[in-house]
Amino acid sequence: MSYTVTLIPGDGIGPEVADAAARCIEATGVKITWETALAGQSALDTVGSLLPGQTLDSIRKNKVCLKGPITTPIGKGFRSVNVAIRLELDLYACLRPAKSFQGVRSLYKDIDLVVVRENSEDLYAGIEFEEGKPETAGLIRRIQQLSKKNIRPDAGLSIKPISKFASERIVRFAFEYALANKRAKVTAVTKANIMKFTDGLFLSVAREVAEKYEGRVAFEEALVDNMCMQLVQKPHNYDVLVLPNLYGDILSDLCAGLIGGLGIAPGANIGDNIAVFEAVHGSAPKYAGRNKVNPTAMISSGILMLRHLKEIKAANALETALASVLAEGTSVTYDLKPRRDDPSAVGTKEMADAVIAKIKR
Ligand code: NAD
Secondary structure (H helix, E strand, C coil): CEEEEEEECCCCCHHHHHHHHHHHHHHCCCEEEEEECCCCHHHHHHHCCCCCHHHHHHHHHHCEEEECCCCCCCCCCCCCHHHHHHHHCCCCEEEEEEECCCCCCCCCCCCEEEEEEECCCHHHHCCEECCCCHHHHHHHHHHHHHHCCCCCCCCCEECCCCCHHHHHHHHHHHHHHHHHCCCCEEEEEECCCCCCCCHHHHHHHHHHHHHHCCCCCEEEEEEHHHHHHHHHHCHHHCCEEEECHHHHHHHHHHHHHHCCCCCCCEEEEECCCCEEEEECCCCCHHHCCCCCCCCHHHHHHHHHHHHHCCCHHHHHHHHHHHHHHHHHCCCCCHHHCCCCCCCCCCCHHHHHHHHHHHCCC
């Protein structure tokens, strides 16, 4: 079978890691035609838009996309293009597996966690009111009337919507993922004791969904602050975690840290018909164009993509080849060496070449 897949090279280190991943995927023998599309700074410079309509159209048409990281300036300026892609295409489930590889130095061995993050609402919905604006003052007055709580007049506001609909579909996604991948337990992580009408709603919906899977997948609840401590102290006690958007973002970086850092951690944004695969890490601008950074996270995102396409043999072959290169520790990038200035470290491209050389077709 052959596929047409949208390829967004992205910004910063994006083009280098996206190229490494695309070459590794091709080397499995799966026939893919890449339809290159722009997003982010590169799109702004070339066609004058951060997220051109053609890029969204290409993803909608092909239904599968491999995406490099995109730069988002902090504070002022445009909102995240990544968030815009997820919202535009309703990619409501963010899947971030955190699995240890032998040979990657990390605090723990044999970690095998999966973070399922709700991707469409919560504080990421982008509903914000700037400090000092008349509409913000109006909203503050209205909230004070309704809640009888005081808000300082010089406050900015970010709105946290959490709905039954979105909570139900993400928790169901987590349970279905657990069933399909023979995972034993789903833990719903919230701050339901404090935010009763948002996190509390997410949790009560999670309990209802969990009942439908009773006897097949275990369910447990955790508070997000306690969960951070538990993951640092006893990460092996956990399996699939399902979380509202912001906690999911934070905990997936924590889980990436448990397996050796951002250079390793893959991700996928999945909707009912469309899926976009991307590393957890960002565009690391200071390393752009230096053929230096680790392509593992992007290659692993490609492995998730192959599994999504049901190309299981190819996915397994690529995973085995990648694991072998990591375990040998010879043809790996600087961050995987015992010392970061190790002169035997190879570049992004050369590490991908080493993986390709080990793929058994
Ligand atoms: P970052 O992940 O880009 O980089 C932080 C540090 O992590 C780097 O300086 C580097 O030391 C290390 N690192 C990241 N990727 C690596 C790799 N493949 N190999 C080795 N080391 C690696 O995070 P940041 O600096 O906070 O963000 C930079 C930009 O990326 C920002 O504009 C941010 O908004 C954006 N971003 C994009 C995405 C995305 O496109 N999905 C995700 C996160 C951040």
